[in-house]
Amino acid sequence: MRDYLKPTLGSRVFDTANVVFMLVFCALMIYPFLNLLAISLNDGVDAARGGIYLFPRKLSFSAYELLFQNKKMLNGFMWSILRVVVGTVACLLATGLLAYLVNIRHFSGRKFMRILFFITMYFNGGFFPVYLLIVNLGLTNSFHVYWLPALFNVYFMLLISSYIQNQPDALFESARIDGAGEFRIYWKIVIPICVPVFAAVSVYLAVSHWNSWFDVVLYNPSGKFDTLQVYLRRLLLEMEGLQQIRDQQVLYNRYRDLSPLTLRAATTIVVTVPILLVYPFVQKYFIGGIMLGSVKG
């Protein structure tokens, strides 16, 4: 009895080593952000000397001040937010409706619809044919390219669908007997009961919209609908950053203490912070989403 209750020496050594490993692991996960934060809050000329690890050496907010006066950055921020809101809501409502329709027992086309969409999950031509299509449709250089081609998501349809399947059918049937139309049932009954799965799906949708970069480059070469990620990418290509600072410095003579390094760091923080801010609130939903997925899969 005693043997298995009392931890052995080896066991305790392992526990300690494990905790140490986890602390190092935590540091690895979070340090790059802390480093960027420190650099972004430092004086630009001083930061260029290097050697800033965890805390700013010479505190300065000019990088942020400049960023928040920069029209391009603010425009990017606005388009990013608009894209997240429109893209997430549109995809959620459309995919949710599809998931409900393929679950209506007396709908003769439910199997057909399921298969029609399911096939596209495995058979898709890759990005190039879709690119040709979007060019041919004239959707380039428009905001619609952000939400329309991604309106239905098969994986999320399966997720929501399996959630609806687990709800009692009587819920919808009684509304039907009361004479409610299918869209009304979707709006008034399905959406409210699906809040947990909708929340999980919307986390993934919102994050992927916020983070997407390549489709902006591909479909909006005019730069009119540049999102925040694209703006950050521009800064990463140093020349652009330098040029911008020079232009700005003519305008604002007081920002002498800027460097591409701090500006880049500040922009990265601005791009990352919205995710970190909503992150604690949505954590339980995205884990819920994975569990739902694994139940089905």
Place this chain on the structure above:
Amino acid sequence: MNTWRRRIAKERQIWIMTVPMIVWVLVFSYYPMYGMIIAFQNYVPGNSFFSGDWVGFAHFERFFNSPDFGTIMRNTFAISGLNILFGLPAPLILALLLNELKNKAFKRFTQTLSYIPYFISWVVVASILFTLLGSDGLLNKLLIDFGFIREPISFLGEGKYFWSILTTSNVWKDVGFNSIIYLSALASIDREQIEAGKVDGIGRFGTVWHIYLPGIRTTIILLWILGLGGILNAGFEQQLLIGSPTTAEYSEVIDTYVYKYGVQLGYYSFAAAVNLMKAVVSVLLVIGMNRIAKKFFDTSIL
């Protein structure tokens, strides 16, 4: 026929909602598949998919015979292979270690931090890499301070470092998030088995080896088979964002090659041929892997 019509009439409401969905899926998913036929033509942009002259497999042959073919295949398989080699076991090991943590609050804290990189865009990851690996970045500074090197190394400018940087970034980004699925599988293992193991005195390592690992065997196999099925997907944004013309020798993979030729240089038919080749092989791989899963392990992913 009559009953059919009556049924449709009864379901009119539903069909009305369905029609736009069918139109959408035909336009955005099926039509592009059909558009792949330009791989067998000399397609001129703006024309319909039927007006080009047919050239058969000429573009495919051109790709196979080009000097790029070997490099691109090598890069694709090397990057994917490294991702599988390191990216698949890492979350499993992390999950097993997290599972051994006694302090639940600390475990939750570690998990919370570990998911964060997954939600960060590749643009931000690139920015982090530029900062840490630049000539005045942290890594060079440390290496110089400890006397390993005298002059800063241009990690991002030299191709030979590209694979390691990419693999590290991939693992860093996904390890925490991918461990969730293993942790949930571990949590579903029967407590009694673990207690029985303790009574038998198999020790903690024995518990992991004889109870935990066999208990999540299906999950492991499923995820690894999925990983192998996607071996041609070596990533795309990360190559474009972290790679540069000086690293192209090591960073060019199938997808970026299609982008270069199709979008930047405008060789539509050639790009479509490369793209089609990849799509066909990918589907075959997924189907093949699914067969293996079904036959040997009685699980299915399709």
